[in-house]
Amino acid sequence: MAIIGSELKPFTATAYKEGKFVDVTDADVRGKWAVFFFYPADFTFVCPTELEDLADIYPTLQGMGVEVYSVSTDTHFSHKAWHDTSPAIGKINYYMLGDQNHDISNNFGVLREGVGLADRATFVIDPEGKIQLVEITPEGVGRNAAELLRKIKAAQYWQSHPGEVCPAKWEEGETTLAPSFDLVGKI
Template sequence: MINFVIITNNKLFIYCITLNKKKMETIINAQVPEFKVQAFQKGEFKTVSNEDIKGKWAIFFFYPADFTFVCPTELVDLAGKYEELKKMGVEVFSVSCDTHFVHKAWYDTSDSIKKINYTMLADPLAVLAKGFGVYKADEGVAYRGTFLVDPEGKIKIAEIQDNSIGRNADELVRKVSAAQFVESHPGEVCPAKWKQGEETLKPSIDLVGKL
């Protein structure tokens, strides 16, 4: 939030970029916030905390609200990749500022949401949304934020977008695969559009200027 006025547009623009860069630098490789929340999964309520993801890869998939429009299309898209992600050793958590009771009501009334087998976290006090920096206070909802957490509890991927723009689960799976690869292959990096089985890069002085 900017609490002052700068007359020169160029200065204002440069300062905004600095703020955004600082925010992203603090979130990548930061530890996942401590939390303990209620959740809904396949007809049952349960409690989930940061202790449950220790030693595991985990996706936190924030969305604005249940009973909306873009959200169910995203959640069902992600549900279609859930088994693949589980085979990759990844826990999947969708998160909104609804209660676990609202999650159940949505599940009970929507044929689309009944396809979801992953855990739906309830964040009515916005503990997670604020902790991950995606809380939209004027509306009391979360932005569409996607976060990948590694087994050490460090945030490796952080993406936040406007609530009018839906996400792509195929691309998320690709990025998870890349994150897992570089974690297990120190010294290698994944180029644009990299997929499992394709060549990676090994940064070195011999490679400078040759790409």
């Protein structure tokens, strides 16, 4: 199944964001870079550590034109209650989408059958609504927001610099590669 380059599918959801409930659709996502950050459930253990880590880099992502949508199969009401009671989750200023009907989790193929929870998964969507990055980890393995930030910088650079690619561990400002016949076998 091809995931990279596939289109964002239609959805409608209610999110908790900065003290309000707001409606979000796929149309709201198009035209900018976006992160869909799926996690299993509110009021759990690894999830708040990841969401707080992401909250810490959210201002940097916003400065890069990237919006963040965390998604679980909980309701937007549950997201508000968690935000109001957890110091880690209280730091979040990005969208916390409720996916109790499982539409978004199914659209991205990360709903655990028979369980009703989303896998721990990250998708980066480009402004055209196409998936450019995917990461899925097992429930007990948390993600690293700094590495996500590095990957988004590389994806944005690659899209804006045709003919160049970003090698392993590439950091912003470092040398890229220009694939060519003469480069084959020389790396």
